[in-house]
Amino acid sequence: MKNKFTLSVIVVGVAFFALGWAAADQHAKLHSKTMENLSTAMHGEAFAYAKYELFADQARKDGNTELADLFDKTAKVEQQEHFREHAELAGIVGSDQANLKDAIKGESYETETMYPTFAKEARAAGDKQVADRFAEIGKDEAGHRDAFRAELNKLQAKHAPGN
Numbered sequence: 001m002k003n004k005f006t007l008s009v010i011v012v013g014v015a016f017f018a019l020g021w022a023a024a025d026q027h028a029k030l031h032s033k034t035m036e037n038l039s040t041a042m043h044g045e046a047f048a049y050a051k052y053e054l055f056a057d058q059a060r061k062d063g064n065t066e067l068a069d070l071f072d073k074t075a076k077v078e079q080q081e082h083f084r085e086h087a088e089l090a091g092i093v094g095s096d097q098a099n100l101k102d103a104i105k106g107e108s109y110e111t112e113t114m115y116p117t118f119a120k121e122a123r124a125a126g127d128k129q130v131a132d133r134f135a136e137i138g139k140d141e142a143g144h145r146d147a148f149r150a151e152l153n154k155l156q157a158k159h160a161p162g163n
Contacts, residue, residue, distance in 0.1 A: 042090070052072070056072045096155055100152040110141040115138030119138065
């Protein structure tokens with residue numbers, strides 16, 4: 001369950017940051033309002049995917065496998081068709097190096113800005129459990145960022161002159 005939750009958080013996180021760092025040439029081809037609408041649509045599809053996966057887990061716990069299968073099937077369409085199609089239109093996926101740089105930028109934002117701010121605000125509101133979880137996830141995101149940095153370094157070393 002924790003792995004599915006983590007995957008869901010990652011998928012939603014990617015959706016939130018994906019358009020901010022999409023390929024520049026694709027941005028130039030699409031109107032800014034179109035890009036905004038693609039971003040909104042992708043956020044909705046990614047959130048629906050994550051939510052439906054969690055709903056499927058609950059239905060399975062309740063012994064309702066038919067409902068779980070429906071949620072799983074719908075989640076897959078939201079991710080593998082709708083989100084993917086929007087992402088392709090927005091030009092989100094680039095080279096391995098560009099994708100790693102994009103991922104590093106998103107994970108850095110989450111670990112350095114987003115989650116610390118969310119944790120601080122939740123703590124100030126008296127929501128300690130949520131604040132603690134935000135802080136924990138922020139640390140997880142730092143691990144993701146560092147893993148992406150390591151892969152980028154390996155990839156750059158592999159393609160360095162003389163290799």
